[in-house]
Amino acid sequence: MSGNLSHLEHIKADSNFLRGTIAQGLADPVTGAISEADTKLLKFHGSYQQDDRDVRDERRRRKLEPAYGFMIRARLPGGVIKPAQWLALDRIATEFATRGLRITTRQTFQWHGVQKRNLKKFMQGIHDAMATTLAACGDVNRQVVSSVNPLLSSQHAIVQEWTEKLSAHFLPRTRAYAEIWLDGKKVEDVGGEPDEEPIYGSTYLPRKFKIGIAIPPVNDIDVFAQDLGLIAIIEDGRLLGFNIAAGGGMGATHGDSTTYPRLGSLIGFIEPERIVEVAETIVKVQRDFGNRSERQHARLKYTIDSRGVQWFKDEVQSRLGYELQPLRPYRFEHNGDRYGWIEGEDGRWHLGLAIEAGRLLDNGDYRPQTGMRELAKIHKGEFRLTCNQSLVIADVAAEDRARIDELAAQYGLDDYLRDSGIRRHAIACVALPTCGLAMAESERYLPVLLPKLEASLERHGLRDAPILLRLSGCPNGCSRPYLGEITLVGRAVGRYDLRLAADFIGQRLNTLYRENVAEPEILSCLDELFAAYAAGRQPDEKFGDFLIRTEVIPPPTQNLVPIVLETIS
Structure with a gap:
């Protein structure tokens, strides 16, 4: 391989299709860790090696190795879980x-603190629950996410089918x-012959790749933040196809202006039966043209921006042998979750529960x-995890609601009834x-910050x-x-960048307002802005839109989806 490839590209190429020496490292009883190269490969298997940073310095002083543990993440397409699966995943x-x-914000479960000696048992437990971490x-296409809208039961079923097809x-x-x-x-x-990767090749993708499907009018997956965002166009209960948005991504690096968040670019519409072919083609374009020398520039958004949206669209169409169709009209109203009981179009009921930071852990x-x-x-139905770290108890018969309400109240799961709008x-x-x-x-700061914001x-x-x-x-x-x-984007312990004025539907990025500030300045700034918002907002005007209209934040030019599709004819 060429010498200007990144170190990780060489690790992947030499890994014998992701084997490395992981098996040998797991068997080594001397350390709680595995080798540096194997930690990179382990990610493809759904796990990260971590250590407890709270005790890192103390252990170093005592000449002990870090308190290693492993994070494991499941692949649960669309976040759908059966009750038996839930119990099995909870048990491990x-x-x-x-x-x-x-x-997680990828609509799945992850677990922390698993010791190396238990890692294989954990993976087998997930497999026994009819799930995987693969x-x-x-550097592959990861968890495929999809919209969770309890009002649209039949449409969710249609889209979930395509979510599972893409995932597989x-x-x-x-x-x-x-x-x-x-x-x-x-x-x-998992089909195909051993040790062949017809889509990925032996070095897989340059970086991670994310696919998500949204069902208007709800953008609860933030479809424009995906490498490949699919907007389901459904009329009279029939899925006509998908609008395609390519090149979204949220990652950036402090102090490096060549890295940035980006919203996906709308490039066309495609019928359902062609979506797997189109998605594979887009993944292969990224495989072939993505930056393999600088990982911070290796996501699809940089591939597109370095060559142009039109080049990307042309390359995709050339490989497909046909053109994408014109975009179809759609409209998003919000990108949040719905809480409480909602009756679906089929007469079944769905209970949305807010879970703070997505953490299901008993506390008092x-x-x-x-x-x-x-x-x-x-429960006789299913559970659906959301990209906003909440969950839905789905497909409930009317006669079963009272028992579910009783249990929710008993264990504090009905706190959503008393939550503020921001919480x-x-x-x-x-x-x-x-x-x-x-x-x-972040997660540990949220319960400290929220009461202060709520008071303001x-x-x-x-x-x-x-x-x-x-x-x-x-x-x-x-x-x-x-x-x-x-x-708030972390800079150092206790210090953050304060960014403001994204919209409420996921079609506009926010803007840096204060850089590297501590809590007192953050609370002071926001209290002043809340006062102005309360005094000057228009009916139903959201906070971010108010900041743009009143020019607290300059109107954006490049950090929003540029097409208002309600006007497309």
Whole structure:
């Protein structure tokens, strides 16, 4: 391989299709870690090696190795989980992990603190639950997410079918996963001959790749933040096809203006039966043209921007042998979740529950992990995780609602009834103490920050105003921070960039307002802006839109979706 390729490209090429020496590292009892090269390959298997940063310095002083543990992430297309699966995944969390279950912004579960000696047992437990961790991380297409809209039961079923097809299609074909974790057993939905990767090739993709499907009028997956965003066009209950948005991505690096968040560019419409072919073609264009020498510039957004949207569209169409169709009209209204009981079009009921930072871990009277375990024992439908770290108890008969309400109240899961507008729309990444990239607190800071913001909003009569709040411990974007009306992006412990004025539908990025500030300045700035918003907002005007209209934030020129599709004829 060429010498100007990144170090990781060489690791992938030399890995024998993701095997490396992972199996040998797992068998080494001397250390709780595996080799540096194998940690890179382990991501493709759905796990990250981490250590507890709270005790890192103390262990160093005592001449002990870091307190290593592994984060494991499941691949659950569309976030749909059956009750039996829930119980199985909860059981392995209780036995082997710390900090319970966590709902991620990719609509799946991840677990923290699994010791190396238990890692294989954990992976086998997920497999036994009819799930996998294969390609939940790494330089491949990851978890495929889709819209969770309880009002549109039949449409969700249609889109979920395509979500599962796309997910299965892009799973790696290597036998390494089955060999290392499952003692050679066949992995469900993985076909093809051993050690062939017809889509990815032997070095896989230059960086991670994300696909998501949204169902208007709800953009609850932030479709324009995906490498490949698909907007389902449904009329009279029939899926006509998908508008395609390519090149979204949230990651950036402090101090490097060549890295940036980007919203996907709309390039055309395609019928359902062609979407797998189109998606594969787009992935292959990224495989062939993505930057393999500088990983910070390796996402699809940089491939597109370095060559142009028209070049990208032309390349895709040339490989397909036909042209994409003109965009179809659609309209988004919001990108948040809905909470409480909602009756679907089929007469079945769905209960949306807000889970703070997605963390299902018992704490005093608030016992969400135990509560969901008890609910899973009686529920006859399914559960749906959301990209906003919440969950839906879906497909409930009217006669079963009372028992579910009783259990929700018993374990504190009905707190959403008392939540403020900003609390209902808050997202936080994990950050400290487990994330190795974290510069500041996020998940642990959210319960500290929220009461202070709520007190300010209460003073100005804005307690119930829906405001999108995003917290991120670093600029890499797991919590989709650049799409928050209010966002804190970590700079150092206790210090953040304050970003403002994304819209409420996921079609406009926010803007830097204050750089590298601490809590007092953050609260002071926001209190002043809340006062202005309370005094000068127009009917139904959202906070981010108010900041743009009143020119607190300059009107954006490049950080929004440029087409208002209601006007497309």
